[in-house]
Amino acid sequence: MRPKSIVWFDRLYLLAIALVLADGAFSYPSKVKLLAVTSDLGKAGWAPTVLIVTLAVSIGLRLLLWFLISAMASRIAKWLAVILALAALFNVPSLLAAAAVLPMVALPGLLTIALQLVAVFLLLLPGSRRWFAMSARRNPAR
Numbered sequence: 001m002r003p004k005s006i007v008w009f010d011r012l013y014l015l016a017i018a019l020v021l022a023d024g025a026f027s028y029p030s031k032v033k034l035l036a037v038t039s040d041l042g043k044a045g046w047a048p049t050v051l052i053v054t055l056a057v058s059i060g061l062r063l064l065l066w067f068l069i070s071a072m073a074s075r076i077a078k079w080l081a082v083i084l085a086l087a088a089l090f091n092v093p094s095l096l097a098a099a100a101v102l103p104m105v106a107l108p109g110l111l112t113i114a115l116q117l118v119a120v121f122l123l124l125l126p127g128s129r130r131w132f133a134m135s136a137r138r139n140p141a142r
Contacts, residue, residue, distance in 0.1 A: 004127065009070070013081075015115055017062045019115065020108075022108070023108035024051075032047045032051060035050060065080060069123070081119075081123065082124070085117050
């Protein structure tokens with residue numbers, strides 16, 4: 001039986017992924033314009049493609065990580081998610097600076113980071129640790 005901490009991890013982590021997807025969809029036109037001005041690829045007309053591929057890879061990797069943690073009880077994936085969530089904290093200062101000027105631009109990013117941090121914290125709770133340990137005993141390769 002899955003502990004509540006893993007169930008809540010699923011909900012929060014998937015909510016963070018949905019927020020990234022929604023933010024990508026809603027901010028797409030403005031990001032295409034920004035990339036078209038600031039990047040060589042954007043200036044060459046590749047801005048839409050770059051943004052779509054970047055979003056698809058980001059969502060795909062996040063979903064893979066979630067699957068490995070939630071369905072496969074991978075301890076390696078768990079620690080990778082923890083490291084990536086902590087690394088996202090390096091984006092907070094720039095997001096806070098952006099929030100002072102354009103709050104609606106920075107808010108989804110800040111909320112995504114908060115959701116990811118809470119989600120990975122849940123992976124470190126005693127119930128989750130026992131669940132990972134039980135899964136490891138059943139299948140040592142995880």
